[in-house]
Amino acid sequence: MTMQNVKQLPIPDFFSSEKVKNVYRVPYQQRAAEAELWAEKHDIQPAATDRKRVGLLLIDVQNTFCIPDFELFVGGASGMGAVEDNARLCEFIYRNLGSITEIIPTMDSHTAMQIFHPIFWLDEAGEHPKPATMISLSEVEQNVWKVNPDVADSLTNGNLNQLEQHALHYVQQLSNDGKYPLTIWPYHSMLGGIGHALVSAVEEAVFFHSIARKSQTNFELKGSNPLTENYSVLSPEVLDSVEGKFIAQKNVNLIQKLLDFDALIIAGQAKSHCVAWTIDNLLTEIKNIDLSLANKIYLLEDCMSPVVIPGIIDFTSQAEEAFARFAEAGMNLTKSVDDLG
Structure with a gap:
């Protein structure tokens, strides 16, 4: 991966891969x-x-996805995928500090009442769907799952009929576009909560980069629209x-920004989804x-893992199929230890 004639750097003494699984305050x-x-x-010259x-x-790269015991920890095949990925990611940032011009972290950002959270839906018994439930078009058409009327006040100013029509339209669109069925996720990445924050060790590396290279970190929030999923930071579902x-x-602004770089490196969670x-x-x-x-x-493949919920669902094959397609289109599948040149 040849990008810029900058030597690889040592890793600062304060970094410890053992701390990557922990939440801590960065001493700014x-x-x-x-x-x-x-x-x-x-x-190291300014960016x-x-x-x-x-x-x-x-x-x-947030606590909700990357710290064990948080809501949607991405364990991947090893069971500790996101932790291992982020240890490699931090080392990658420190080693290549002089080559990386700008870091853009995306932040999944949610509130309680969203179409993919349990509170939005009810079954005939008045029970909410359990996390990892997939709601199909036929199930909505047959009222197996119905919109919870009590969320209409917050989401559509009390217009339940409008919200029900949208819910049916939504799952219809997912089906038409060949996307994953609507997945009910546990409450996660809650705006204002600790799960929303960047993993502490990654935040530390990103902050260190920002100061060392005089390069403002460009945070991009996504996922706060209650009526649609937002796996991609570039477009809602x-x-x-x-x-x-x-x-x-x-x-549109972020798409243009990304394409304006001479080289763009991508890492994060989860490989199979966002x-x-x-x-x-x-x-x-x-x-x-x-x-x-x-x-x-x-694409830094050793700094990302697929969603694997043991005994429930495994998206590894879907992730591999997608990345094979990306490589066929000309993107570079690489690893964090590869020399940037």
Whole structure:
């Protein structure tokens, strides 16, 4: 992966891979002072001087997905996938501090009443669906699952009929577009909660990069629209209402920003969902412009894991199929230990 003639750097002494699974307070003032000294010691220049601009897109590297015992920990095949991924990711950031121009972390951001949370739906007995339930079009048509009338006040100003029509339209659109069925997730990435925050060790590395390279971290929030899922940071799953009006829009500014980099590196969680969907959306945009743009996309496969819920569901094969398609289109499947050149 040749991007920029910058040597690989040592990893700062304060980093410990053992801490990656923990939630802790980053000592910002101390790290800022250390980052400036680090830049001076290793002749790390401000990002503004980069002749080749390299972006690092970190997808949903948040406690809710990456810390054991949190709501949607991505264990992957090993059972500790996201923790292992993030240890490698932190080391990648520190080693390549002088090559990465800008870091863009996406933040899955939810509130309680959303179409993919249990409170939105009820069965005939008045019970909410359990997490990992998949709601099909036929189940909504047959009233196996119905909209909870008590959420209409918050979501559609009390218009239950409008909300029911939207719910049916929504699962119909997912079916028509060949997407995953509507999955009910446990409450996760709750805005204002600790699960929403970046993994502490990753936050520390990102902050260190920001100070050392004088490069503002560009946070992108997604997923707060109650009427649609938002696996991809670039576009919600469904864009329109039953009346054909927009309920959400593509993130045109971010799409353009990502494609403007000379090289774009992608890592994060989960490989089978938010990562795959984001890359798929980006590939769609690339195909509409110039397929050769795919050649400057690098996917850090050892810094991402698929959703695996033992005994319930395993999305490993879906993730592998998607990434094979990305590689066929010209994207680069790589690992964090590969030399950036």
